[in-house]
Amino acid sequence: MREVRRSEVQELMNKGAQVAEILGPEEFQEDHLPGAINLPLRKVETDAESKLDPNRPVIVYCWDSA
């Protein structure tokens, strides 16, 4: 796992990386990055493999670094 900044996020997205928001569905519905899927932290165990391709890069994010 590695940390990325905004500019690299944009580059990876342009190259087709998958993007997953870790917040809950209400926050996701209000605002999310273009093309992101919603994968709340507690659903990672059960839903990750059905929602994401493990062979392609994945970017995860929540609200901020706090």
Place this chain on the structure above:
Amino acid sequence: MSPRAAWRLESLGFAEVCDYVEGKLDWLAAGLPTEGTNAQRPRAGDVARRDVPTCRLDEPIAEVRERVEAAGWDACVVVNEERVVLGLLRVQELGRGQEERVERIMRPGPSTFRPHVSIEELAHHMLHHDLPSSPITTGDGRLVGLLRTEDAARAVHGAHEGVDEGVGS
């Protein structure tokens, strides 16, 4: 939360996992596009005027005043070479002095707001604090544009009427 999710994905066999640590707040504060219910509502960054005149700290105020008036404005944002906001010149400051440098006359450190703030919330704040305009900046202080109270109020009115006024010049 995102580091935990990233590590867990890696342990589940995901080949390349990246953690965007600064997250959604950083994305919104940069004024980048989003999807979702809020994406259709006007925000400060949509309404802020990007053609606001700018000047540097060391310019003579008379030259700046001439340039600002020629452009049909009554305000100017003082920025550095990185477009980071350092000050603001409104009518009162623009009308003062001749040879003095901008840095001696400007309002230093004006309050700034992020592009993702709801226009309704910000319009209310500006009216309540009698602010004629407010600089909109990214999270790292770079100028996005100047939000004028009249533009904010018009956008709120348009949003309430459900009319697309084509805000965001």
